[in-house]
């Protein structure tokens with residue numbers, strides 16, 4: 001631990017500077033995250049597009065099934081026509097009745113296929129309704145995404161201007177601080193990723209949470225004294 005003598009008010013000035021620096025750092029971080037956040041917003045559309053594509057695939061599959069059934073019904077009907085033609089040339093009643101039985105069997109198959117096709121028609125109607133819903137959902141989401149992207153751009157513009165103001169203020173504040181202390185503070189602030197000047201809370205450095213010897217904790221309250229934490233190198237100030 002060491003106690004340096006500084007000009008009066010340096011700690012206070014550094015605290016104000018640090019407050020601006022923390023805001024600048026936070027805004028820079030947020031600005032850096034904006035492209036990723038925009039991608040996240042855009043990606044919401046992908047989910048909707050995939051859901052719509054899947055629904056369209058479902059519909060297509062059912063339509064193919066229905067088409068196949070209709071083709072099958074058609075070929076059964078042709079078969080019946082053929083039987084009817086053949087019937088004309090049959091010689092005996094026995095042969096005629098046998099053919100009638102064949103025809104009845106094929107007609108039975110046609111009815112079965114028609115029933116299946118009716119069920120498929122309902123499935124298709126349902127699939128078409130699902131597609132309409134999903135198209136609407138995609139449209140709604142496109143609107144929402146557009147709005148969110150506009151908001152994000154507004155936010156970015158506001159942050160840019162806030163950043164400009166903060167940097168201006170920071171420049172003014174820095175000019176009023178002894179260059180040596182400013183250099184020392186800046187070095188610590190850049191290294192520590194959080195704060196360069198921290199409070200002593202209940203005798204503990206709030207930067208590294210190590211115990212500060214009582215006499216140094218006491219020095220912190222002296223006007224013009226600057227105490228450095230031995231463990232983390234941060235500058236210490238009294239808790240408010």
Ligand SMILES: [Zn+2]
Nearest residue numbers: 205208229232
């Ligand atoms: Zn410390």
